[in-house]
Amino acid sequence: IGQPITRNAPPMAPQQTPKQISDGQRQDWNRVAGGWEKWDRFFDEQMAFLNHRLVADARLRSGLRVLDLGSGTGYPALLAAQTVGSDGTVIGIDLAEQMLNAAQRKASSLRISNVTFRTGDVTTLPFAAASFDAVTSRFCLMFLPEIQKAVTEIRRVLKPGSWLAAAVWSAPDKNAYLTTPLAVIKQFLDLPPPDPTAPGIFRLAKPGELVRMLQEAGFVNVVEEEFLAEVRFPSGEEYYESLMDIAAPIQNLFAKLSEQQKAEARQRIVGSIGQFRRTDGIALPIAVRMVSARK
Numbered sequence: 001i002g003q004p005i006t007r008n009a010p011p012m013a014p015q016q017t018p019k020q021i022s023d024g025q026r027q028d029w030n031r032v033a034g035g036w037e038k039w040d041r042f043f044d045e046q047m048a049f050l051n052h053r054l055v056a057d058a059r060l061r062s063g064l065r066v067l068d069l070g071s072g073t074g075y076p077a078l079l080a081a082q083t084v085g086s087d088g089t090v091i092g093i094d095l096a097e098q099m100l101n102a103a104q105r106k107a108s109s110l111r112i113s114n115v116t117f118r119t120g121d122v123t124t125l126p127f128a129a130a131s132f133d134a135v136t137s138r139f140c141l142m143f144l145p146e147i148q149k150a151v152t153e154i155r156r157v158l159k160p161g162s163w164l165a166a167a168v169w170s171a172p173d174k175n176a177y178l179t180t181p182l183a184v185i186k187q188f189l190d191l192p193p194p195d196p197t198a199p200g201i202f203r204l205a206k207p208g209e210l211v212r213m214l215q216e217a218g219f220v221n222v223v224e225e226e227f228l229a230e231v232r233f234p235s236g237e238e239y240y241e242s243l244m245d246i247a248a249p250i251q252n253l254f255a256k257l258s259e260q261q262k263a264e265a266r267q268r269i270v271g272s273i274g275q276f277r278r279t280d281g282i283a284l285p286i287a288v289r290m291v292s293a294r295k
Contacts (some may be wrong), residue, residue, distance in 0.1 A: 018145035021199060022121065025143060028097040029072075035097035035245030037071045039064055042242070044075065050167055050288065051076035052225070054136045055083050057165035057292040060279035063087040064133035067152075067157060069122050070094055070140025074103030074115075080136060081107070081115035091127075093120035122150040130159045137166040141210065142203035151217045153167050156293040164219070165292045168204040170226050174287035176276065177231050181243055184268045185253050188261050190270065201249075210291050219293035228289045233282040236273035 036043075054076045060066060062085045063237055068077035071092030081090040092115060094100050100117040107115050120126060123146045135154050144150050154164055172179050178201060185191070204210045207224070214222050233239040243250055254262055274283050 006067045010283045014117075015127055018123070020221070021145045022095060025199075028252070029094075029096035030098040032246050032248045032251070033073070033102055035242075036099060037102040037105075039242050039246055040102070045172045047075075049229065050138060050227075051079045053290060054138060054165045054167060057290065058134040058136050058163050060084055060134055060136075065131070066090045066129070067125075067132045067135045068092040069135065069137040069154070070143075071103055071117060072096070072099045072138075074106045074117075074278060076136050076138055077103065077115055077117070078107060078112055080134075080292060081112050086114060088114060090115040092117045093122070093125075095119065095121070108191065113255055114247055121273070125153045125157050125257055126197065127157045129156050132157050133162050135162075135164045137164070139167060139169065141166055142201065142205075144169045145197045145199050147204070147210075148158055148213050148216070151213050151219075155217050155219060155295055163292060163294050164214070165290075166210065166225075168210060168289045168291070169201050170287035171205045172202055174226075174228070174285060177284035177286045179246070180284075181250050181265075181269050184265050184272060185250070185257075185270070188257055188265060191253075204289065207289075212291065213293070220294060221294040222291070223293070224289060224291045229286050229288070230283040231286055232280075233273075236270035236282060237276075239273055239282060239284070240270050243269075 003135070058066070060083045064084045066080045066084060067086060068080060068090060071094045074092065077090050077092035084090065092100070093102060094117070097119050098109045099117065103117050122140065122144055134165070135158055141147055141150065153210065169175060169178065178294055194202070196203075211222050211224050224264070233242070257265060273282055276284050
């Protein structure tokens with residue numbers, strides 16, 4: 001919600017190299033870029049609190065030079081650009097150029113000129129040492145095949161005393177927004193249990209996991225908080241539609257179902273969402289790990 005909320009990656013089979021994993025992710029996220037752009041305003045309204053929290057945890061202020069990792073369609077890079085103002089700059093990087101094209105269109109429509117977007121690999125950042133005043137990352141780090149390498153790179157490009165602020169998904173049992181469709185699909189497909197060390201939505205869900213990696217890389221003042229919230233939809237049908245537009249891993253699994261199974265799965269997903277109904281619509285729980293650290 002890098003942006004994409006339901007990003008996932010295929011389990012890292014022994015024969016898959018980090019580059020092969022990244023290439024697969026790039027293809028998946030380019031494929032759903034149009035869906036992300038379609039739903040952008042909705043998710044900006046629903047998830048704005050995360051962008052503001054990241055901007056605060058990174059200690060952003062006027063005049064800073066900021067790097068945003070996994071920018072997707074532009075968050076929190078665009079809010080960061082507004083925060084640092086005309087005297088500051090923001091660079092947003094992501095694997096998927098189609099996602100970044102959407103981010104650039106959004107920046108243009110908002111008349112934000114101090115942000116640039118470029119494709120790149122977080123594990124080999126193309127920037128000089130100590131060249132940024134802050135780094136932000138929303139729902140990106142858990143998808144990386146080499147997280148420790150990326151964390152080391154983040155520390156390298158940060159100036160001494162500056163901050164990283166990152167958001168990653170917390171435990172599956174606290175994220176009905178993400179897990180409900182997977183539970184239904186498992187009724188039709190025999191899915192192997194996920195490899196806890198493979199890139200994916202919940203790769204950094206374990207308490208202290210990202211904290212340990214940051215400390216091993218030399219970061220100090222590392223703070224972690226589990227941040228509970230909700231994503232709201234007018235109806236279960238609208239939730240399902242957004243899911244099928246933006247969730248590349250769900251699309252990949254649905255492709256394995258027959259047309260009859262797809263129709264039945266849709267009905268079951270919409271039905272199971274009903275347990276989260278409120279008087280004003282559907283309120284789906286999410287749990288996010290907010291982690292900040294200083295170089």
